[in-house]
Amino acid sequence: MAEVAVSIEDVSKRFRLYHERGTSLKERLVNRKDVRYTDLWALDHVSFEVAEGETVGILGHNGSGKSTLLKCVCGVLQPTSGQVVVRGKLAGLLELGAGFQAELSGRDNIYLNGSMLGLSKAEVDEVYEDIVEFAELEQFIDNQVKFYSSGMYVRLGFAVAVNVDPDILVIDEVLAVGDERFQRKCLDRIRQFQEMGRTIIFVSHSPDQVRSVCDRAVVLNEGVLIGMGSPGEAVRTFRESLLEADEAEIAEQDANTVAAEEAGDDEVTAELPPHERPIRIGEVSVHYPGDDERPYLESRQPVQIHVGYVATEPIDGALFALEIYGPRGGLLVKTDTDILGEHFDVEAGEGEVIFSFDSWTFMDGAYTAAAGIRSRLGGMTYDWREGAAQFEVLYQGRASGLVNLPLEAMHRAKDIDQKELT
């Protein structure tokens, strides 16, 4: 194992949220004894290590403490207890373009930013051209940064951070901005960094970006490290934590709906509270040959998605819908039993509807299925479940892309005689 580049040792960070606390001396003196605040532990005894040359992703929903953790790693925030040991030069992109001074030109900002990252003027001189070229700002480099568009800002920020040659690069959700072409350029540069054996800590909104970029990922939830491992595992943990959060929210909403109805709101709502729904989605599972041995299916294998249901009363004309999302979140399949020409009624009790694919022709990644039950005629949604099931696909070959279609290549040389004739 390589040496440790970043070691996060039992880091906790407490934020004190004051209720209308005065920052003036008078208010301080007057309200001296009456300090009302709530403690918020943004990080709660988080420990992990990042080895040199490794790319580690940090996943977590909003408010999970991932940005706080990154700030501690960068040294912008100090942990309340514990410590972060960073070995090597670190360049952080906590927010692109942060630390630029609006009044100064792009050129001056490059030098200022460079020196904040610990570079001497001579060192910045060396990479200056690369930065400008990478940011594609040759024309505007002597303009004041306040006249830059947000895209230009972002490009300059990223260009500085990646060109100052850091040992450790910290990126916080920055790839969400910028146009697609620049994003690709950034990802290419990140890959290049990886190949050079640099360490990267990467926070992204998109689990699939983490999956495609990182060697390992950690999952934070409310300041607690709840998962660490391969990107696939981490993404699953992350999704589960998201679902839990969603369910809690749905339960809350349901409670509200019930309260509204009890208050005399007679309007028939399409979304009934769970206990009043005549039919609900039960277990949704994914089956493929060998699913008891391997946690993934191989590309081009057949696959079945079983959508279980629990009905409390007979339903005439139930419609089961299925949606499948790809590794990047794009919708790949959207279908239902009606479209597939399957019409049936449901008796009270349990059962399942099976969707079978002859061959799963997509490539690597995690695919997510959403399932729903609707009435065929009335357009009433009985139940709908996002992220009802998830499955991993492994593609053994070396091609890349999205789809694994039956494909072959052949070679044919042109006949010389024929060539001379024509």
Added chain:
Amino acid sequence: MTTDAAASSLSVPDDERPRAPRGVNDRPKVTRVVSAQVSVGARISEIWRSRELLVNLVRTEIKVKYKNSALGLVWSMISPAMTLAIFWLVFGFILKNGIPNFVIFLFSGLLFWNFFQGGVQSATGVIVGRAGIVKKVAFPREILAISSMGTSAVFLFFQTIVLILFMAVLQTAPDWSLLPLLIPALLATTVLGVAFGIALSAWNVHLRDMQHLIEVVMTAWFWACPIVYSFWNTVHKTLGPKHLTFLYLLNPMTPIILTSQRVLYAHPVIQPTTGGPPVQILPPWSAWTYLGMDMALLVVGIGLFFVALWIFGRLEGNFAEEL
């Protein structure tokens, strides 16, 4: 989708990845520890490592300050020149104090005072003012307070040029033999200013009153220094040679200003322009006394600098929350 197939698969172990470190892992690396308490020694070495940043901050601060202004840095000379002109008018002509070449006397005191006051005052608000970078970029924040002093030093340089011009026009000369005394005086002012600036900048984050308070304090402090009046002739005579004068001398700026006046104005005893017998306006101390006082201040300043760093370290952890 540009996903590299190998990079996203689950089953390929990490160590089989095509990843060839190209020697970068061998270069020397600095270990940095981020924790709640950083020792003063570690702080100083961080500051020293960021000295280029200091230069850059000073440069950009001046650039920003005079951006889009036609006269630019000339303003840094115009405003003290204005103060000078007013005092000169008031004390040289209206409330005649009889000091010949009063403008030089005034300027030699004002020079160091402006350096100190300007630096400390702008340092007080600097962390709050630069919240944008404090919240986003990691660097020793003390540098910001130090850079305020640095900017003030640049103005000091330009004001010195003005003083030299005045001296040339009025045909006065400094006491050449005592000129080296300016070095400890300057060092002491710098260290004191940096110490005050660092502590105040941190306090101001938590207590924004500091910024306003310091303005008031500075006005009072200015009149507590022998800049527009002479020390020996006024203070010493009024307060008497014992305890009260000693108290007055506890103001750290007093010995510095006296040194500057002794060197640049160069006439401890003057023939008043209003007539009468010669008057002692500056203390009849030897060069060694001045040197001793300045060196003592330098030592005190260094002590305060450590205290300031310690205070700063205590408060720094919450900057990002309070800003």
